[in-house]
Amino acid sequence: MLLTVRPARPPWGYHLGTSLYRSPSPIRPRISLLLHQRHSFASTTDPATADEQPTPAATLAVPCEGRVNEIGVQQLSSHMYKQLFKRPSTPPEPYLVNLAKDHLERHQLLGKISDTSAPIGFDIPELHGETLDEHFHKLGIEASEPYLTNAKNFANSTLPPLPKRWDVKNSKGKYEFHSGWTKYNLNGTAEVGVAPDAEELMVFDVEVLYKHNPFAVMACAGTPNGWYCWISPWIMGETENPRQLVPLGDPTKDRIVIGHNVGYDRARIKEEYNIKQTRNFFLDTMSLHVAVNGMCSQQRPTWLKHAKNRALREQMAAETESLELANLLEHGQFMEEEEELWVGRSSINSLRDVAKFHCNIEVDKKIRDQFGELDRQGVKDQLADLLDYCALDVEITHKVFKQILPRFLEVCPHPVSFGALRHISSVMLPTSKKWEDYISSAESKYQELMEGVTTRLHDLAKLALESKDQPEVYLNDPWLKQLDWTGMEVKMTKGTKKEPPRPVANQKMPGFPKWYKELFKKVGGENILNLTVRQRVAPILLRLTWDGSPLIWSDVHGWCFRIPQEEVGKYKESAVVQVSMSEEENYSLKDDTAHAYFKLPHKDGPVSRVVNPMAKGYLQYFEAGTLGSEYALAKEALEMNAACSYWISARKRIMSQMVIYESDVESMGMEYLHNTENPESETENPESETENKDATSAESTEFGLILPQIIPMGTITRRAVEATWLTASNAKKNRVGSELKAMISAPKGYSLVGADVDSEELWIASLVGDAQFKIHGGNAIGFMTLEGSKNAGTDLHSRTASILGISRNHAKIFNYGRIYGAGLKFAATLLRQFNPGMTDAKAAEIAGNLYHATKGTKTTEKVLSPKAFWRGGTESFVFNTLEEFAEQERPRTPVLAAGITEALMKKYIKKGGYLTSRINWAIQSSGVDYLHLLIISMDYLIRLYSIDARLAITVHDEIRYLVKDSDRYRAAMALQVANIWTRCMFAQQIGINDLPQSCAFFSAVDIDSVLRKEVNLDCITPSHPTPIPHGESLDILELLKRPEAELKNPDRSRIPIKIEDIPYEERTPVMHTLPKMEEVFLKAQIVSDERELKGVVKEARMKLFEQKGVSAAKGRRNNGKVRLSMDEFNKYYQEVERMELEMMEMEMESRAFPKGQGKGKGAKESVAGKTANVAKPPLRQTGYGARVEA
Incomplete structure (x- = not known):
């Protein structure tokens, strides 16, 4: 039953009104109080501010009724609900509601509602279909075509044979190489200067002289219509500029570009450096392999060990002359331990290993080493061999693709999982010449800080050296004593009568102790003192x-x-x-x-x-x-080390970023920036305008782009991986170079629009628990996620902080670690990090208390569950369901039904093996489903409403778009619509046809000029002392007040496929394939008290016994083969009476004695005596056991 509440005033000031239904206690008083408060607020508007109230025409909101579910959690308003859930929904069964209330009450949560916001209603684009699944199926197909069909066809075809030679005969009959593209036709002819412009399908690979510069020196493309090769003009000596990009052709053509780690190749393609997204789909065979046959980090060492042993056996078998010994070695009879089954179902990600695994192809990578050894002329001299190697990689990649694509489409069958990859593979980051200023500033600040400390550290070394002739000093000093004072003797030649002894030549610093000599290294023939705070000698010198x-x-x-x-x-x-x-x-x-x-x-x-x-x-x-x-320098050195730690670890990756500027290509689509007469050059975003005011020269503001070399599915959970941008930290005042993300800045006239998904994976985990009750907020972690208040201390992070005695921010790490399946050891280790003075025993005790309160108690009761289960904790329902997911033969994510990698499938691993990784997979892979749904939604809305926007970057639960200023509020609204579609899809697939209002919308959408965590961060660091102007952050209510945010006048021409005609076959949700939790098992997960558990066990046994009796009776009636004899009948009822008596004794014992008492023999005899003469009353069901009326 839902409580519906009507608005008390017009839509721009709407609040919940009075309830249409009566709510059962204890929720009703709380709801009534909230409703009264809202109504009172609505009717006491200050007359002085009446003129400031927006008019009806100034808002996108519409009148609507508020709705709350059976436990008081506010749901979508009536207006939003009817747009999102078209089919009539069935309320949860009463016993589920009662169980949910009892569960919440035990954790002091029932009735503690914190969401007192008004119902929100506005018009959103219409769904395509009856359900969210039908809607997303059609959107996924529309976004995936024609790429999906073309990719399937390409996987069923074979590339033409490789060209016999790459050089081309000129008019004089001489063979020579040409810079740029050359096409090699199927008939054996070659065409110089012909690019793969018309090709829709290609496998592509580039080669780089990586020790010289990051730009391609050659490239090969294999297509159904022939082969292509590209040679850099720099290699041919036609230019001294090595910054050459590979032109691929028409950017508006629907084209699939396949490669192994193709993000690396994409970064060297000319057309990709444009503010407008191309129609290229970069399909990565490495990602496809990881999703289907990847391994988790815990498996990698085992796999490498077995691979090394296998290679050794194969080598020995090849070298031995004994046929019998070779057979034994080949079949692994001499292995020290049995190879686990999963080892044969996976491989690491290099093309060499992937080709061996999928195609049994041996790849020789020796030639690749030449790209690290040769110079420009060396490459030119060996062009034929090097092109052969590059083309062979292309051919092998296509063979891998043929094997892996069909398997990927089986593992990840939903079209959204395929369609989203195009956008993730096409991310881009805008910047300017200020990028070079950033690197220069960070490096100079780092060198300045290092030099100040290092100089004084050198002085301390020299001070210690003064004791070299005073052993009584250094041998009695606890620090100096640790240094190696040997080696101070000076080796002399043997003197003669004519020539006295002299020092032997080529001695390293004769007369100095060994510890001091070891601090020097030879640079250009000269010994230079090389001493930093990171060396082991530094703590000794600093005493x-x-x-x-x-x-x-x-x-x-x-x-x-x-x-x-x-x-x-x-x-x-x-x-x-x-x-x-x-x-x-x-x-x-x-x-x-x-x-x-x-x-x-x-x-x-x-x-x-x-x-x-x-x-x-x-x-x-x-x-x-x-x-x-005793030296003040010690603290200064520590602070310097802390300040430079980020730059020291990241500087190499940051400095190696490929930044391409307008001067490197003909066009980046930014011509309007240099056209002062073009009105479009005037920015509409004041933040962007402020940001660019100080940019007075064209050189400092020259537009540039970075293409992150992303692996769209780099882990077994299908999360994207990239070395720099997906791990970049936020700006910190004491960290040199930590302003990295803020150096990504939108060009004039554009903004970065995006949002963070609020508690994404925490909500997904809690939703899994809520699914057991068919009510949002039905389990404790779900209620805390939706209704928990930081101020009241009822949210999950505050509760954990209270149990552990740590800060709320630190508590977040514990909570996410636990949800990902981390155990007590992880919690205890983390606790010691946050409380350095805590003993191991104390940390273990507190961590145990946390896990007892959250996960609960691990229990084995076969009559309730064939497997051990958690009970009594706030998260017991979540972990029991996640473990049920993990124990499936082929686990699939609950929403898009993406399957787990073969290496973690149950049939290939030992019982209980890698359980943490499999639980982590269920949550994180569902988070990837969320991101993919969000991206496909945005792609559709951007095209439908002609929003000038493209995906810039995604970092797990963050998403940012580069948007033209005139469209920034419509893009923000599109993000809100995409989010509510995605959340509703999750709820519906999990089995609840509704959604809480508190999680329906992004808490805020950021509109900013730079990339940063919050729009109000100044991004001040030691290397960036100038604050960056703040951006704009809008929640849904603020967005609805802006008429320019309205999504209207759809442009159907930008949706080439008629979505309504896309066929859809309704599928069974993954959650429906899991075994249903019976009422008695739900009760068992709720209880924490042992006596209550015994009552539940008794009830389960009685039900099981009754079911057996009923089955026997049914069998006798149906076919006469099964008969219940009189003896069996009597035995059955005697067992029932015995169970009833035992439960009556437990009931009376619990009334007669407080908890923890009445356990002795005398107490049991007393209770037995009381029950012996009691007539057996009729049974009734109360609580969690079959109990009797008093």
């Missing part, structure tokens, strides 16, 4: 201490600190661990009985060694006074 005790290096235990034996008790309750030096080879440590040694705490726990106490994680200890030094 670091822990609680005032000197730091000591141990080859066995890493950095430790040393204290007198009598002070050991001081650290008994501390997080640091005492270690034994018995295995140490350094006798000064091994024989030291006067001192005790303790390891420095490590973020990964006591087993791990600390090798660098100057790492940024130890800055907190320095600030707390635990880690110290």
